[in-house]
Amino acid sequence: MSYVIHMFLPALGIMGNCLDSSAKVEAAHSSRTPSGISKTSPSSVPSNLSILSYSEASDFSNLPTPRSEGEILSSPNLKAFTFNELKNATRNFRPDSLLGEGGFGFVYKGWIDEHTLTASKPGSGMVVAVKKLKPEGLQGHKEWLTEVDYLGQLHHQNLVKLIGYCVEGENRLLVYEFMSKGSLENHLFRRGPQPLSWSVRMKVAIGAARGLSFLHNAKSQVIYRDFKASNILLDAEFNAKLSDFGLAKAGPTGDRTHVSTQVMGTQGYAAPEYVATGRLTAKSDVYSFGVVLLELLSGRRAVDRSKAGEEQNLVEWAKPYLGDKRRLFRIMDTKLGGQYPQKGAYMAATLALKCLNREAKARPPMTEVLETLELIATSKPAGRNCQLEQKRVHAPDRKSSVQKGSHLNHTPTAFP
Numbered sequence: 001m002s003y004v005i006h007m008f009l010p011a012l013g014i015m016g017n018c019l020d021s022s023a024k025v026e027a028a029h030s031s032r033t034p035s036g037i038s039k040t041s042p043s044s045v046p047s048n049l050s051i052l053s054y055s056e057a058s059d060f061s062n063l064p065t066p067r068s069e070g071e072i073l074s075s076p077n078l079k080a081f082t083f084n085e086l087k088n089a090t091r092n093f094r095p096d097s098l099l100g101e102g103g104f105g106f107v108y109k110g111w112i113d114e115h116t117l118t119a120s121k122p123g124s125g126m127v128v129a130v131k132k133l134k135p136e137g138l139q140g141h142k143e144w145l146t147e148v149d150y151l152g153q154l155h156h157q158n159l160v161k162l163i164g165y166c167v168e169g170e171n172r173l174l175v176y177e178f179m180s181k182g183s184l185e186n187h188l189f190r191r192g193p194q195p196l197s198w199s200v201r202m203k204v205a206i207g208a209a210r211g212l213s214f215l216h217n218a219k220s221q222v223i224y225r226d227f228k229a230s231n232i233l234l235d236a237e238f239n240a241k242l243s244d245f246g247l248a249k250a251g252p253t254g255d256r257t258h259v260s261t262q263v264m265g266t267q268g269y270a271a272p273e274y275v276a277t278g279r280l281t282a283k284s285d286v287y288s289f290g291v292v293l294l295e296l297l298s299g300r301r302a303v304d305r306s307k308a309g310e311e312q313n314l315v316e317w318a319k320p321y322l323g324d325k326r327r328l329f330r331i332m333d334t335k336l337g338g339q340y341p342q343k344g345a346y347m348a349a350t351l352a353l354k355c356l357n358r359e360a361k362a363r364p365p366m367t368e369v370l371e372t373l374e375l376i377a378t379s380k381p382a383g384r385n386c387q388l389e390q391k392r393v394h395a396p397d398r399k400s401s402v403q404k405g406s407h408l409n410h411t412p413t414a415f416p
C-alpha cells in the first residue's frame with residue numbers, strides 16, 4: 001500500500017499542495033472543489049463505498065460494475081480473519097516478527113494452519129505476511145478496500161496472493177502469502193543482501209513485466225499505478241510478484257483513451273504526462289516499468305536525494321547513456337562487478353529508453369516489453385562482459401556503490 005502523490009493539475013493552473021491524510025481521497029467518492037482539492041465527508045469509513053471491479057480475473061466482463069463494500073468483503077476467495085486470530089498468528093505483532101514498514105503500516109510474519117487458516121503455533125503451518133494499517137482514516141480504508149477488491153479477484157503467478165483480511169473496529173489488516181526474499185528494493189539498495197546477478201535481475205524484470213502485462217491485457221484493463229521496486233516482492237526462487245493494489249484503477253473503456261484521476265503514485269516513477277494532466281493510461285505503467293528497469297541496470301534509486309543536482313533523478317541522469325553502446329557501462333551497477341553481457345545490457349537499456357519516451361503513445365505495450373526481455377534472457381552471451389572496461393573507467397559520480405545514509409526515504413511525497 002502506498003502514500004500518494006498529491007499534485008493539483010498544473011494544466012488547470014492549480015498550485016501543488018500537500019494534504020493531511022483525511023483529505024487524501026480520490027475521485028470515486030470525493031467531490032472536487034473549484035480549486036481541485038478533493039474533499040471528503042468527515043465519516044471515517046464509508047458504509048457503501050463503490051469502486052470499479054470485475055467479476056473474475058479470467059473472465060472479466062466488458063463493463064466493470066461497481067461493487068459495494070459488502071460485496072467486496074464477501075469474496076469467496078478470501079478469508080475474513082478476526083483481529084484476535086491475527087494477533088495470535090503474529091505473536092501479538094511482536095517487533096521480532098516485523099518484516100518491514102511502508103506508508104500503509106507495518107508488515108509482520110505470521111503462521112496459520114494451511115487447511116483451517118486459523119492461527120497456528122509459530123514455526124508450524126503456513127507462513128504468511130500480515131500487513132496492519134496505521135489508523136489514518138478514510139484514504140487508508142479506501143486503498144485497503146481497493147486492494148481487497150482487486151486481489152480478491154485477480155489471480156496470476158506474478159501477482160502476490162491475498163489470503164484474507166481483517167476489518168474490526170478501527171483495525172484494517174491484510175494477510176498475504178509470504179514472500180521470503182522480501183522486496184526488490186531491499187535487494188537493490190540496502191546494505192546486506194548479496195548483490196543480484198545479471199540473470200536474476202532479468203528474471204525479476206520478466207516476472208514483473210508478466211504481472212503488468214496480465215493486468216493491461218485483462219478483458220477489462222487494470223492500470224496498476226504504483227509500479228516501483230518496493231512493490232515487487234520476491235519468493236525463494238526470485239520469482240517476482242506485484243503487491244499493493246491500493247491505487248489500481250480500471251482502464252478506459254469504450255472510445256475513451258484515458259481515465260482522468262487525481263494524480264497518485266510515487267515521485268520518480270510516475271509518468272510525466274500523468275503528473276502534468278492527471279490523464280492515466282496503461283502507458284503510465286510502462287513508464288514506471290522503464291524506471292524500475294533503469295534501477296535494475298544501475299543499482300540506483302529513482303530519486304536519490306543524497307546525490308547532487310540532476311543526479312538526484314535517475315531518468316535525467318541516465319538517459320544520455322542509454323542509447324550509447326560505448327558509454328553505457330558508465331551507468332551500470334558497479335555491484336554487478338562487470339558480470340553482464342554487453343549486448344544484453346544494451347538491449348535492456350534501449351528498451352528502458354523506449355519505455356521512458358516522453359510521448360506516451362510511443363512507449364511499447366507491456367507484451368512487447370516482455371518479449372524483448374525474454375529475448376535478452378535467452379540470447380547467448382557474446383562471450384565478453386564489461387569487466388575490463390568497468391575497471392578502467394568509472395562513471396563520474398559513482399564514488400561508492402554502497403548506499404550512503406542507509407535507507408533513503410522513498411515513500412511517496414507530494415510533488416513540489
Ligand SMILES: Nc1ncnc2c1ncn2[C@@H]1O[C@H](COP(=O)(O)OP(=O)(O)OP(=O)(O)O)[C@@H](O)[C@H]1O
Pocket residue numbers: 001002003099100101102103104105106107129131160176177178179180182183186230231233243244410411412
Ligand atoms: N507478502 C510479503 N512477504 C514478505 N515480506 C513482505 C510482504 N509484503 C510486504 N513485505 C515486506 O514489508 C515491507 C513493507 O511493505 P509495504 O508494502 O507496507 O511498504 P512499501 O511497499 O515498502 O512502501 P509503500 O507503502 O510505498 O508501498 C516490504 O518492503 C517487504 O520487505
Ligand SMILES: [Mg+2]
Pocket residue numbers: 001002102230231243244
Ligand atoms: Mg508496498
